[in-house]
Amino acid sequence: MKTVLILGAGIGGIEIARELSINSGNEDDIQIIKIIVFEKEDKSVFSPSLPWLMVGKRETDQIYKSTKNIEASGLEVVKGEIENIDPENISVTVKNKTFKGDYMVVSLGVEQKAKFKLDDYGYNFFQLKGAEGFHEQLEKFKGGKIAVLVSSLPYKSPAAPYEAAMLIQDYITNKGLSDKTEISIYTPEKEPMEFAGEGPSSELKSLLEKKGIKYYSSHQITSASKDSLEFDNYENYNFDLLAFTPEHLCPAVIRKSSLVGKSGWIEVNELSMETAYPNVYAIGDIVELKLGSGIPLPKLGVFARSQAKIVAHNISRRIGNKEANKTFNAEGQYYIESGDGKAIPAKAHFYDPSSEKVEVNSPDNWGHIKKWWSEKYWLFKNF
Numbered sequence: 491m492k493t494v495l496i497l498g499a500g501i502g503g504i505e506i507a508r509e510l511s512i513n514s515g516n517e518d519d520i521q522i523i524k525i526i527v528f529e530k531e532d533k534s535v536f537s538p539s540l541p542w543l544m545v546g547k548r549e550t551d552q553i554y555k556s557t558k559n560i561e562a563s564g565l566e567v568v569k570g571e572i573e574n575i576d577p578e579n580i581s582v583t584v585k586n587k588t589f590k591g592d593y594m595v596v597s598l599g600v601e602q603k604a605k606f607k608l609d610d611y612g613y614n615f616f617q618l619k620g621a622e623g624f625h626e627q628l629e630k631f632k633g634g635k636i637a638v639l640v641s642s643l644p645y646k647s648p649a650a651p652y653e654a655a656m657l658i659q660d661y662i663t664n665k666g667l668s669d670k671t672e673i674s675i676y677t678p679e680k681e682p683m684e685f686a687g688e689g690p691s692s693e694l695k696s697l698l699e700k701k702g703i704k705y706y707s708s709h710q711i712t713s714a715s716k717d718s719l720e721f722d723n724y725e726n727y728n729f730d731l732l733a734f735t736p737e738h739l740c741p742a743v744i745r746k747s748s749l750v751g752k753s754g755w756i757e758v759n760e761l762s763m764e765t766a767y768p769n770v771y772a773i774g775d776i777v778e779l780k781l782g783s784g785i786p787l788p789k790l791g792v793f794a795r796s797q798a799k800i801v802a803h804n805i806s807r808r809i810g811n812k813e814a815n816k817t818f819n820a821e822g823q824y825y826i827e828s829g830d831g832k833a834i835p836a837k838a839h840f841y842d843p844s845s846e847k848v849e850v851n852s853p854d855n856w857g858h859i860k861k862w863w864s865e866k867y868w869l870f871k872n873f
């Protein structure tokens with residue numbers, strides 16, 4: 491029996507563990523793969539629902555499940571922080587115990603850090619606690635300035651701050667506070683969703699404008715206080731309520747390992763997701779995949795999932811002494827909530843040179859329903 495070590499039970503890790511467990515039995519129901527999943531957190535949060543939590547469209551306990559619940563036949567969960575990774579020997583150490591495998595898939599996501607004491611002055615809505623705290627303050631809000639800040643690049647889900655701002659604007663309008671409220675986005679990016687190209691970027695910008703959301707591009711924060719933000723162009727802006735994205739780093743356990751590449755992230759073969767070490771793969775946010783244009787592939791759950799499916803398929807084939815025959819194609823669909831029960835459907839195909847990298851359509855109810863469904867399906871299917 492071959493052992494597959496899966497590092498991290500987030501979106502990529504759960505998807506690959508599930509796929510492998512489906513492939514792991516033969517017709518006599520004999521397990522031919524042993525799957526061990528390593529995870530430090532008790533709660534497995536569905537991050538795409540965090541913007542809904544910020545504006546009270548979800549309760550906290552509706553968007554996470556217990557990590558333990560992913561255990562299924564042929565799938566074992568080891569709870570604890572991974573302290574060491576040895577890709578050469580395909581092994582990991584947790585609480586001083588070392589586990590050895592035949593294959594390893596690293597899906598540890600990003601490490602988040604609040605710069606400039608932003609945690610003291612606002613809410614990191616990329617985490618459960620921050621999104622929940624922001625909502626508590628929003629409920630008490632009587633008007634004033636709301637800031638949505640992108641504190642550094644890169645960050646996952648590059649539409650999330652725009653989505654959050656549009657949902658906040660919707661909430662404020664429904665509460666009858668729009669005359670007394672100013673919502674602003676501050677970001678170091680030159681344009682919203684730069685990676686998507688000029689068309690989608692300017693469509694999103696004009697939607698923000700139509701909704702009265704102010705957009706300050708090329709603004710890199712340099713310091714913060716309890717009610718103001720300072721930027722690298724020496725401009726200062728006050729706020730009454732702040733939501734921010736944290737700095738994203740490659741997790742420390744990888745930074746100290748030989749898996750980290752020049753980019754500061756794990757670098758892999760863009761088709762197979764295999765690292766420089768045989769039988770060691772990396773998927774999801776922890777990977778830096780440079781596209782032809784030099785821009786990295788955006789860090790999105792939709793890609794973590796499709797990479798997981800391909801790697802699971804190929805590992806199963808290799809275990810059965812067959813050729814690995816699937817490749818990642820950087821295609822995916824996602825939905826950007828825009829308020830009023832609508833979402834912008836966006837379709838990406840980054841490896842296809844013959845078409846636009848991203849196609850976006852006007853916000854519609856159907857997009858919102860699809861996003862709603864993907865949340866329900868994920869939480870139902872996996873736990």
Ligand SMILES: Cc1cc2nc3c(=O)[nH]c(=O)nc-3n(C[C@H](O)[C@H](O)[C@H](O)COP(=O)(O)OP(=O)(O)OC[C@H]3O[C@@H](n4cnc5c(N)ncnc54)[C@H](O)[C@@H]3O)c2cc1C
Binds near residue numbers: 531647824
């Ligand atoms: C607000 C928000 C909105 C989003 N919206 C969308 C969307 O609409 N569509 C979309 O496609 N994507 C969206 N995303 C992005 C999506 O959530 C991520 O791209 C996806 O979760 C990446 O999956 P992953 O497996 O790489 O990492 P993660 O899901 O972050 O999982 C990594 C796991 O590794 C664990 N871990 C880390 N270090 C260790 C360690 N040392 N030991 C043990 N365990 C460890 C972590 O606890 C975590 O569970 C959104 C993200 C946010 C924050």
